Amino acid sequence: MIRSRVGKLAVGRVRRSMKFLHASPTVLAIVAVSAGVCGMLMSFPTKAQSLLDGYWQLLLNEDVNEYGPGPDEGDYGGLPITPAARLAAHTWNPELISLPQLQCEPFPSTYGPRAVTLMRIWEERDPITQQQSQIETWVEWQSQHRHIWMDGRGHPPPWAQGSWQGFSTGKWVGNVLQVHTDMLKPYYIARNGLPLDDKATMDERFFRYGDVLTDFMMISDPQYLTRPVIESKNYERLPQGFMQAYPCRANDEVPRARGIVPMHLPGDTDALNYGPVRSGIPLRAAQGGAQTMFPEYQDYMKGLPPNPPLSQVQKAERKAVSQETGR
Numbered sequence: 001m002i003r004s005r006v007g008k009l010a011v012g013r014v015r016r017s018m019k020f021l022h023a024s025p026t027v028l029a030i031v032a033v034s035a036g037v038c039g040m041l042m043s044f045p046t047k048a049q050s051l052l053d054g055y056w057q058l059l060l061n062e063d064v065n066e067y068g069p070g071p072d073e074g075d076y077g078g079l080p081i082t083p084a085a086r087l088a089a090h091t092w093n094p095e096l097i098s099l100p101q102l103q104c105e106p107f108p109s110t111y112g113p114r115a116v117t118l119m120r121i122w123e124e125r126d127p128i129t130q131q132q133s134q135i136e137t138w139v140e141w142q143s144q145h146r147h148i149w150m151d152g153r154g155h156p157p158p159w160a161q162g163s164w165q166g167f168s169t170g171k172w173v174g175n176v177l178q179v180h181t182d183m184l185k186p187y188y189i190a191r192n193g194l195p196l197d198d199k200a201t202m203d204e205r206f207f208r209y210g211d212v213l214t215d216f217m218m219i220s221d222p223q224y225l226t227r228p229v230i231e232s233k234n235y236e237r238l239p240q241g242f243m244q245a246y247p248c249r250a251n252d253e254v255p256r257a258r259g260i261v262p263m264h265l266p267g268d269t270d271a272l273n274y275g276p277v278r279s280g281i282p283l284r285a286a287q288g289g290a291q292t293m294f295p296e297y298q299d300y301m302k303g304l305p306p307n308p309p310l311s312q313v314q315k316a317e318r319k320a321v322s323q324e325t326g327r
Helices: 002-023 025-049 083-090 094-098 274-279 297-301 310-325
Strands: 054-058 118-125 132-139 144-149 167-173 176-182 201-209 212-220 229-238
Touching: 274 310
Parallel strands: 144 167
Antiparallel strands: 054 118, 054 229, 118 132, 132 144, 167 176, 176 201, 201 212, 212 229
């Protein structure tokens, strides 16, 4: 008996509700639209802005040689460099990295995320508004700490001092983080001496697909590049990621006289030809330039003169090194 009365009351409430809904389509539409708008405003920023948090391990599925052992000396193929960049790279010597004053020098943001190491990403929020104020990244090697400002702050004045990580501003476009970076210190575009000026800029796009993160980098330099260098790096998320401290202490790794700085003499390219010849790259193609970026350049290389024998190149290299070191 009690169940019967309760059932009748429930049915009556449902019928009254249905009568109200049937009689008020305008009210229904307003409620539905309002609920949808509120849902979008409440859910979308959280979904997008928390997208990158976590520990990320670089995947070695592209450019392993370039960011592991590093590119060969004298091999600039595929990079749109200027003659000034080529001349500067010709004086670079790999023994430079053994100098104590350079051993603890970190990579800039234009290169650090591409190195073989672990990266952590997290966000900061304004305590009052709870809006995202910045996204921070920490690359384990040499403790590279970067701030990506999301709060629309003003740009530093032109005379402000640059830094290794530069000044980065970001914004969300859907689930894609767009970042612009400038105010950088001069460094290298590649670890074989190709320079990057302090007027260089970088534009990035961060995409996430499940546990894979892609950083798409476009680096421009009016001094040393004729067009942007485009790089991409993929990372895998580590749910139980852990990062250790990276203290750095310089040492005299290579004994040398005081004041000696390793370098190649200007105009002397004999010490730079061994890598390209060993790899079978025509020496003219190894000089780089925008034309070497495109697939059709492979057809052009067929008409280039052959390289000298490897034994001849090795002999010239040993002679050049002997003259530079006095040994």
